[in-house]
Amino acid sequence: MAKANLTAQRLRELFDYDPMVGSFVRRIAVGRHGRHRAGTIAGVETRGYISICVDRTRFFAHRLAWLYMTGEWPANMLDHINCNRSDNRFHNLRLADPAVNSQNQRSPRSDNTSGFLGVTFDKGTKRWRAKLKANGRYHHLGGFDTPEEAHAAYIEAKRRLHIGCTL
16 A cells, blocks of 8 residues: 555545544545545455545555654554554554564464464474564573463563563
8 A cells, every 4th residue: 555645634634533433534525426425434444454545545544544643654664552453543553663563463373273372382392382583583482281381481471572562
């Protein structure tokens, strides 16, 4: 999604943004035959994110919220602090570099077979392993009898080593 030439002034002409709710409401009707009426909530969900079409260009709503509130495009990535991609309340957004953004992960990836963040099963030792990456290096946290024990060790280390962690 591009930033095009959209300014905060143009965005404010077209939409009202409620920072406590995180939604954009159209100020004027747009689209063919006024398909998008004034007073309606703007946006569609795409992979969990809300996107809004402005002057024929699609933008993520969290980036528009930042522009609306600060008057400037975000210089870096924006992180949803509570990890909910559709929660665009202004106090839920923060500037983050890619490393910090990836540290704010609360659930395991879809290909994780243990069901726990940071936990894998070591077939050689028949134990559950916990590890995490911080400051460019992996931290092996040990082998455990249960995935719950490994996960507890992972969470403790994550809180200590990841500055972007909100757990």
